[in-house]
Amino acid sequence: MKKNTSQKLPKRLSNYGALSLAIAGITNASDQIIYTDIPDEIVSSGNVFYLDVNNDSYSDIILLAYNSSTYTKAAFCLPGGYSYSGGNRISKIVGLNPGNYFYYPSNMSKGEVINPANDTFYGFGQLNIEGCAGSRSQFCDGQDGYVGLHMKVGSSTYYGWVRIQVAANGSSITVKDYAYESAPGVTIAAGDTGVLGMENSLLNTIRIVVLNKSINLYNVPERTTYKALNMSGKEVLKGITNTPDHVIEAATLASGIYIVELADPSSRGLIRKKVVLK
Helix, strand or coil: CEECCCCCHHHHHHHHHHHHHHHHHHHCCCCCEEEEEEEEEEECCCCEEEECCCCCCCCCEEEEEECCCCCCCEEEEEECCCCCCCCCCCEEEEEECCCCCCEEECCECCCCEECCCCCEECCCEEEEECCCCCCCCCCCCCCEEEEEEEEEECCEEEEEEEEEEECCCCCCEEEEEEEEECCCCCCEECCCCCHHHCCHHHHHHCEEEEECCEEEEECCCCCCEEEEECCCCCEEEEEECCCCCEEEECCCCCCEEEEEEEECCCCCEEEEEEEEEC
């Protein structure tokens, strides 16, 4: 896991969004869950994390941490575009508005549905202040939880989630992964990845291991389509696996960072993993 400064985060997050957008264009996905796994990112005191979940070049959720005389060890989130006028790109967060200054994002359980029936808010959401002392904050146990999003683009609404872990004392936020349903109006369950048409509990059994210029795939379904993409989103390798364990020979590729994408034609989802070839 890496710790980032506030100056670097906006640029890094825009890179994630641009790369995902390039990949989505290549796959020409429709009515599909787009799942993105990023290296765990720690948002600590004074840092801000801008995340573009649905890859439209606008931040959908902003996560930030404070450590000041006013908010000692405090973790907050707010919808992207909160400070804009107009509002046609502003997301809503699933959560509560009890009538005071702060709103409270719901700590959604895996499998909870994100849909039009959710209670939502536009405001500044309190995740955790000093272990939730005297507040209604729900991210207090130091465990993984899901923030649900209603992302509005023009007249259409898209549904997605972000998995985070807030330190029990509110001192930091770890961002782990996220997903959204690419078709407007189609609901999604918190934690649903749509990966390879399998139960999400099997996601962790898939392994992608790089040894020099070989990309080793383990525990993948047979006839899984794979691609390797460079950091511009250009396809540089592709093929189909024939066995659960498969080796992609990448000797022709230059050393650097690539994205390995796995897809099952019968599923509604993809899995992507960043790898480094040496």
